[in-house]
Amino acid sequence: MNHDALEHIVPEEGTPRRKFLKNSLLLTVPALVGGALLPKVSMAATYVPPTRMRGLTRLNVRNYGALGNGTSDDTAAIQAAINALPSDGGTVYIPAGTYMIDAVKSIRLRSKMHLELDPAAVLKAIPNGAEKAYVVLASKCTDVEISGGQIIGERYGHLVTTGEWGHAIFIRGSQRVTIRDIRVADCYGDGISLGAAPVWQSAPIYSEDVAIANVVSTNNRRQALTIGRAKYVQVHDSEFSNSNGVKPETGIDIEPDMPDEGGIADRITIKNCVIRGNRTYGINIFKGARNITIRGCTIEENGSCGLVTVGCTGIYIAVNTVRRNSATGIFIQYDTTNCQISQNTFYDNYLRLGDVDRTAFSLYGWDKKVERDLLYRGEGIVDLRITTNYYR
Template sequence: MLDNEHVHAVHANDAARRQFLKKSSAAAASLALGTTALPALASVYAPPVRKHGSTVRNVRNYGAVGDGAHDDTTGIQRAIDSLPSSGGTVFVPAGTYLIDVTRTIRLRSYTHLQLDPGAKLLAKATSASRYYVINAYKVHDVEISGGQIVGERDRHLGTMGQWGHCIGIRGCTRVTVRDIRLSKGWGDGISIGAANGTTTVLSENIAVANIVSTGNRRQGMTIGRCRNVKVYDSEFSYTSGIKPGCGIDIEPDPFGTSLTDTVRIENCWIHHNAGNGVQVYKTVRDVVVKACTIEYNKGFGVLMLRANTGYVVNCRIYHNRLYGVSARDATRYYQISSNTFRNNKTLYFGVKSSTGSLTTITGTGSSGSMKSSWQLEVESDCYGIKVGANYYAL
């Protein structure tokens, strides 16, 4: 294929998104209990298209082979580096592309890295404790879409470290990651945070939509020091191997004094993780978890520790090993309402069948410790917590 030939449309994987939402809608409908209506499913989120030039590069024209044996790191990087300053689209046709993660694929500003639905970037085995298959560092106006990225946790040559990520975003602005599957990272499926140096550069205006991040070793997704992060219509599942093991961990690293501010997680399916479904930890402000299904995690469904301001609303929270939602360690100014809880804290009671009617629970949670049938916990050191009407059953 020549560079100027037609590439797949920007939304080539819309069918996959519709299929995910159809499954999510069906699950929600099947869980209607008694006469109580469950919260409506969120509408489909249209992730922002980032600015880039009209130039198109096909990686096959720059030395990439896609046979699963040839090291294609150089070929893909050449295609990216060949773009003009105005950027453009780098297209990866169907095939398996072996990537040397110690060299990584480095993105440039104004670039759309577009994988065919049948394209796979496969990490070469390494002993490195830290790597990114795709590395976005201090760039802006970037998209990553399509296909899949597979890490090398099953083939890793060492035992140290936890930072081998499928996608790393550091100190970037206006980045969209969509319609892609991330799996088997030595660390996270996707890690978003700041670029450290003489001056700390936060990541800002990051959109993640219709991705599946599954079977990674440390987290499905880490959201570190960032502002304005949106995560929609995505799955984070089967994280295990090293703590924290969360589906999504919103946790700024300890460098400097900056915090994480304004995160939206909506219409996501977060399940079967070895740790918490969603963890909101320390210097984090304004987090909304809305219309998500959070189930079968081996920790809490949602855990807030010293978190400041946010909502857990319209979620379905089932069969988590500890409380469905827990506010601890001086968490303040959260609203927890319109959620449906079922059979959480299975550590003590085991998984029960989905029978029985829903019961409404209310409470302020503003003073004292509140525990509602093992579903919802607000510890006594938390304040400004508003607990509206929620629905629960054993």
């Protein structure tokens, strides 16, 4: 993918977890602007992510030698607790403290388990020089849950200047996974990454049925969230912010590997999320992505466009607030098919050219007067349906 160099507007700091749901709910308040009443957004109750199947065993990592003192390497102790779970699985609990993790080795999850961090627990990556390193890795697992506390990467201590694959959480070829109520930050690569697991002389195993809820992913070097080869992904009530450091530098990048060889990201829902302050795009929907819903989100203050599509199909963008992005609010580009854009509210986009005052209005379809907010351009755009949207 060719990622153009783009200007950067320094964003505000990421919203703490206790605030971002409140910020999303502000979208429900009708606004009176220029004598016109903008629509009240109807939003569903807060999403409740699924609990995954597992046994009742509960193990405390302190009983396996983990210290949580911010200096000792606790990787082996936490792994020992995971390995000690019985065949029907259970919960591995991490009490309050700072646990230093060797991300080259990773905390490797197993099927039928919950990695439960105390709200005051932090998993912190030990600086490394590896091309690929993950604090928490779920590879070819089923029925996994990760919740609580924080995972902090080592972007400020990384021992080399190359690479972009230092993630907090990597879900690879796993099914029925829930990630909830957690903050991830300062990673050398992505905060959270979903993808497929390779299989020798066979088709790759996709990640499927993944739920992400009440998460903050901020100040990561590549992406806040990457959705690669994955199916049936639900992302709700979360913040993806301040990605900066190495391209693409987006909040959410829906971009499956090897799209020319059939790689897809399919049936992805992003709902009631805040995507802000990322150096390039807020959301990128790229080749091989299909059946994507973006609904009820705030997409703001990103260093280029708020949302971009290229070479994707089955896109539904509705009831979002898209504002104060440095370039176009929503930019539909070449080979995008079967795309509907409805009931979104736009203002102050293409801010790098200066702010524009205007009276609030609604518009069915498209007109050149809204090209700073909504634009389509390029060959192969088929079945683009722009219904009523709101501008102020």
